[in-house]
């Protein structure tokens with residue numbers, strides 16, 4: 404995304420530095436449409452993982468939910484094994500997604516939890532809004 408903001412180029416560089424250091428949300432660098440697309444994509448993986456969770460329960464694999472990595476990379480097909488408790492915790496918040504370490508995208512999400520197997524990211528901005536709208540556990544229409 405750095406390339407995008409460079410291309411705009413109408414801000415003095417010292418302002419940019421101050422902006423970054425000030426801890427402003429960097430999602431302002433991502434076009435809304437693109438951020439929404441990311442949120443929608445991750446929500447699709449969440450739907451798949453909800454099925455995996457159901458199956459794991461049906462087969463009484465109580466403490467193992469082998470979900471798909473919920474990162475925003477379209478060609479990622481890696482798996483993460485969560486415990487049932489970890490998975491339930493994760494799904495409690497519609498903007499939280501589990502991804503492999505290094506699969507997070509700082510422009511649309513922030514890391515809220517980290518362990519040796521996976522990290523939990525929280526979506527914000529348009530990306531987060533899309534994730535809330537598409538939450539299978541609290542669909543309101």
Ligand SMILES: [Zn+2]
Pocket residue numbers: 472473474475476479480481502503506
């Ligand atoms: Zn991934």
